[in-house]
Amino acid sequence: MHRVIQVQQRDFELAEHYEMIRQHCGEAVGAIAAFVGLVRDHNSHAGDGGTVGSLALEHYPGMTESSICQIVDEAEQRWPLLAVTVIHRVGELQPTDQIVLVVVASAHRSAAFAAAEFIMDYLKTRAIFWKKETSDQGVTWVESTLGDQQRASAWSD
Amino acid sequence: MHRVIQVQQRDFELAEHYEMIRQHCGEAVGAIAAFVGLVRDHNSHAGDGGTVGSLALEHYPGMTESSICQIVDEAEQRWPLLAVTVIHRVGELQPTDQIVLVVVASAHRSAAFAAAEFIMDYLKTRAIFWKKETSDQGVTWVESTLGDQQRASAWSD
């Protein structure tokens, strides 16, 4: 399986990774699902509608990449996938900035959708990142929400 | 809500529609889910592994666009969406060609994923298109599979 996993400060281009996967998979691919997470102004983690000024993402070089690899391994065991790309940014991010990209290719759309959503749910709860939000209400380290945890554990039911 | 619905012969660019949605939504968007369906070599509809030489897609101008609009309306009623783009190609298509693009933007990833998958499941079963496959096993008009119909009806449970 074609696999790209990158943790980087710089921005990414959805089109670049989409085309890379498309060229790699050739005639076998019937479905490509992509997801991009972006920094919102009203972040749910800021509680009662605090405005997010900026977000600082931190990681543990080496261990973070392994944690993403394990998530992709598990997705690959669950669904027949042709290619997976995960790009996760770190460093200082502002509202409207792209944070994370997941692209999954499969012969079938149900596998592509399920694997992309699974990878995102696990990135939220199991990948080794930390987020610090600076809003007009102060500075907080974000923790994964109960909803995030429930969505992630729903995959193991 | 920002909405683009197009039925066209010409190819489309995922990046163009992704950027259009991103610019439209500004700081409100936290999640963009995209899906592209492509012509595979071994199409499930060709039965026992027949090779798809080409695909001819036909539509009913006017009524097809309305059928897609109704699907997007229903998605909008179910989830809080910021933008939806659906591009569906018609005419002669070859393996590796893009057939359909769905892009959905929301504040939250679960809504973006669910709506994109819902729209695809309904496009498969309720949008007014017909597909004629030419393979080494002959020419057949494709019908939606039982699996497609079950996936679509699962949304109304």
Add this chain to the structure above:
Amino acid sequence: MITVKFFASLREAVGHDHVTLDADTLPRLRSALAERLSKEAQQALWADGVRLAINQQFLASDWRTCDDSVSPSAEIAFLPPVTGG
């Protein structure tokens, strides 16, 4: 005279993408089609899963048994089972 359109496999079965017929009700449409079309074409049209659209709206009931009247300016179309995506 009303225009009746045929799509996809039905167009191929009928051999035309449309015909014009004199009919102001669905029963009259059925008899006009039965007169005009070959046995094979009729079989294709009368098959389960074929739907009739009037002015680009699906008829809610079965066109084979419905007695509704049809306006002479209506756009009638026969649609075989659909699949997109």
Add this chain to the structure above:
Amino acid sequence: MITVKFFASLREAVGHDHVTLDADTLPRLRSALAERLSKEAQQALWADGVRLAINQQFLASDWRTCDDSVSPSAEIAFLPPVTGG
């Protein structure tokens, strides 16, 4: 001497991104940390949800009660609850 890394909120609580300590078991690591760090920093490290990684692998058991030995070349890290995406 082993290197102990602190990430995110734990780095801020401790005031350093790493310290070097003399400890060859987890019980000795705990007493070395208790000696070295402020009450606030200890509270942060000993909180529920904090996990210890040895050579970039999570320790399966609770670091606060585990008696494992630690190789002097090991890379030890304290990780607060994570969230990506």
